[in-house]
Amino acid sequence: MQNLKKTDPKIFELIKDEMRRQTEVLEMIPSENYASSAVLEALGSVLNNKYSEGYAKRRYYQGNSIIDNIEILAQERAKKLFEVSHVNMQSYSGSPANTAVYFALLEPLKDKIMGLNLSFGGHLTHGSPVSISGKYYKAVPYELDKNGLLDYLKIEKIAKREKPRIIVCGATAYPRIIDFERFGKIADEVGAYLLADISHIAGLVVGGIHPSPSKHAHIIMTTTHKTLRGPRGALLMVTDKGLAKDPELSDKIDKAVFPGLQGGPHDNQTAAIAVALKEASEPEFKKYAKQIVLNSKFLADELIKNGFQLISGGTDNHLILIDLRNKGVNGAVAAFALEVAGIIVNKNAVPRDTMPPFYPSGIRLGTPAITTRGVREKDMGKIGDWINRVIEEVRNYKLPEQREERSKYFSNLKKELAKDKKLLKISFEVTSFTSLFPLP
Ligand SMILES: Cc1ncc(COP(=O)(O)O)c(C=O)c1O
Secondary structure, X not given: OHHHHHHOHHHHHHHHHHHHHHHHOEEOOOOOOOOOHHHHHHHOOHHHHOOOOEEOOEEOOOOOHHHHHHHHHHHHHHHHHHOOOEEEOOOOOHHHHHHHHHHHHOOOOOOEEEOEOHHHOOOHHHOOOXXXXXXXXXXXXXXXXXXXXXXXXXXXXXXXXXXXXXEEEOOOOOOOOOOHHHHHHHHHHHOOEXXXXXXXXXXXXXXXXXXXXXXXXXXXXXXXXXXXXXXXXXXXXEOHHHHHHOOOHHHHHHHHHHHHHOOOOOHHHHHHHHHHHHHHOOHHHHHHHHHHHHHHHHHHHHHHHOOOEEHHHOXXXXXXXXXXXXXXXXXXXXXXXXXXXXXXXXXXXXXOOOOOOOOOOEEEEEOHHHXXXXXXXXXXXXXXXXXXHHHHHOOOOOOOOOHHHHXXXXXXXXXXXXXXXXXXXXXXXXXXXXXXXXXX
16 A cells, blocks of 8 residues: 555555454454455456446446446356346445335335334334335334244234335344245235345355345345455345346336436446455355354354353354343443453344343344454354453443433443453453454
8 A cells, every 4th residue: 555655644544553453353243344355456446437327338428348347247246146137236335225126116105114123133224214214115114023033923914914015034133044935925925025135144145054035035135245245335136036026127126226326336346246256156155154154153152151141042144142131231331341352243232122222232243254364163162251251341330220321421431441451451362362363
């Protein structure tokens, strides 16, 4: 980054600091990963300089024959990898991609979206009242059962009662296998489109370790930067089943993305996604996907041994959701203390949480990024032990009952924890551990 150093030393130094941070910590936010240097090179290439509104061979700007080849190659790779009929590469990210599906198929203030409630692990864009998906369309959420599992009978009942136009399956914090076949049958019964949002598990699907929705959903959306390990972005895919239900579906989705929601596509992003798709089609990626889940299962077992309560009692995928109420520790306090100790997770609501989203009762963590670095199941005992030691260290800190007092208490607590000797000792151990696992 010599040119950057010369032109803008401040940004150069900040990027260097972030690189150091990413190197030193155990990155365990389940939606994050380390993209390869090849992906980052494509992302930082001269493709950034081009405007190419429209689609391949039908552009509104001249000079796009090479961009056309890149976009078509990316589409072909995605079609093969996900076994779908049509792929739109242009959504800037996951949220606009889901919004494009709604824009393509729903009448505002009239048609219904049925998705997993945000506080049960759904995404904001699955019909949350604070998102356009819940403000412009009618949302009819479903929830998890008492064991933290999808309750397909109940989902079917709600679908039959509410007759949604779109059912969304897929989640942002669900640690178990999703039965796409079952969702497909429910959608068919009520005549709904099924949108499978596989943002979190796309890498596991192409790695063959999670069932694919390609035979059961009409539309599949995935972000490209999570387990798929690409640049930030999204794929909007139409399946054979989708085309059989609605022969115009691909066209409707394309039109909703451009000109409906967006202008020019990010061609550098398209190329970087193409690179990630090539990487994901290599045999090595299957091993990676398998290892993510193996690591996650080993870590879940370690946490259970240490008395942690896991939502659904464990995991079948890349993530673990911990309900910390039995430890008497708030999720925000835990996430901050873990960061001081060099372990990066996110605070997260647990099903039927009585705490607000800023101070939820749980944390969410996962193994995609550490697995990319080469961390293996034999290391999970150590990581489980560090997490346990951190949580034990903060058991005495109770957030005030009074809402107004929480923010002051928490900011003072942060100052105290940042100097906590036991947490800093763990951070030292974590850094010497991570130094054995270079970034890609
Ligand atoms: C299931 C799911 N869908 C959609 C999104 C939105 O993706 P983005 O953050 O790229 O807008 C996310 C991101 O967290 C997600 O987990």
